[in-house]
Amino acid sequence: MDHLNIRDEIIPYEERRSRHYRRITLSILDDRVRISAPKNVSAKQLKDLLHAKQEWILTHWLENLEKQVHSLRQYVNGEHFPYRGQGLELCLKRHAQQSIRVSLEGQVLMVHVPHDLPEFQGSANIQDSVIAWYKAQARKVLKSKLDEQAKQMQVTYQDFRLKDQKTRWGSCSTRGNLNLNWRIIMAPEEVIDYLIIHELAHLTHPNHSERFWQRVGAFMPEYLFWKKWLKDHGQELVL
Numbered sequence: 581m582d583h584l585n586i587r588d589e590i591i592p593y594e595e596r597r598s599r600h601y602r603r604i605t606l607s608i609l610d611d612r613v614r615i616s617a618p619k620n621v622s623a624k625q626l627k628d629l630l631h632a633k634q635e636w637i638l639t640h641w642l643e644n645l646e647k648q649v650h651s652l653r654q655y656v657n658g659e660h661f662p663y664r665g666q667g668l669e670l671c672l673k674r675h676a677q678q679s680i681r682v683s684l685e686g687q688v689l690m691v692h693v694p695h696d697l698p699e700f701q702g703s704a705n706i707q708d709s710v711i712a713w714y715k716a717q718a719r720k721v722l723k724s725k726l727d728e729q730a731k732q733m734q735v736t737y738q739d740f741r742l743k744d745q746k747t748r749w750g751s752c753s754t755r756g757n758l759n760l761n762w763r764i765i766m767a768p769e770e771v772i773d774y775l776i777i778h779e780l781a782h783l784t785h786p787n788h789s790e791r792f793w794q795r796v797g798a799f800m801p802e803y804l805f806w807k808k809w810l811k812d813h814g815q816e817l818v819l
C-alpha cells in the first residue's frame with residue numbers, strides 16, 4: 581500500500597479508479613485513507629487534491645485513531661496493559677492523597693486515586709496519569725538502552741528526544757539527534773532493541789541501503805522477525 585507523509589505521520593493510502601465513479605471521494609477508513617476517482621482524472625489532479633486536503637486528512641485520520649484507541653482501553657480494574665512485552669494488570673485503589681499516583685508492583689500497575697475524585701474506573705484522569713508513567717519509564721529505559729547499544733556499536737549520538745507520534749517509531753537526523761516514540765516501551769524487549777539498533781545504525785548509514793541492513797543484522801541477526809512484529813502489531817501499542 582502507498583503512504584501519505586503528512587507532518588511526520590505516515591498514513592496508509594489507497595487509490596481506487598473506476599469509470600463508474602462520477603466524482604472524486606476521499607474517505608477516512610480505520611486502517612487507511614482511500615481516494616476513489618473516475619478513470620479520466622489525472623494523477624496530477626489527485627496529487628494536487630491530496631496536497632490541498634492534507635490538513636483535513638491528518639485531522640480526521642488522527643481523530644479516527646483516537647476513537648479506535650478509546651474503545652480498546654477501558655481503564656478498569658483487572659485490565660491488562662502491555663509493557664516491555666509483558667501484560668501488566670491494572671489495579672485502581674483509593675488513597676487519602678490529593679493526586680493520582682501510578683507505580684509498578686511486580687506485574688501490577690497500581691494506580692492510587694484521590695478518595696474525592698468523582699470518576700473512578702475509566703476516567704480520563706487515570707488515562708493521563710498512566711500515559712505519563714509510561715512516558716517516564718520510556719525516557720529512562722530507552723536512554724539506558726541507547727547508551728549501552730551505542731557503546732557496543734562504537735558510535736556516539738548527540739541528543740535523544742522522546743516523541744509522541746501515532747505512526748512513526750523513530751528517526752535519526754544527520755546531526756546525530758535520535759528521536760524515539762515512547763509507545764515502543766509497550767513492545768517486547770527485542771522489538772525495543774531492534775528499534776534502537778536501527779536508529780543507531782543510521783549514524784553510520786543515513787539510508788536504508790543494503791549496507792545499512794547488514795549493519796543492523798550484525799548486531800541483531802534475527803532483526804527481520806522483530807521488524808515484522810513491529811509492522812504487524814505496532815498499531816496495538818496504544819494507551
Ligand SMILES: [Zn+2]
Pocket residue numbers: 778782787788
Ligand atoms: Zn530507518
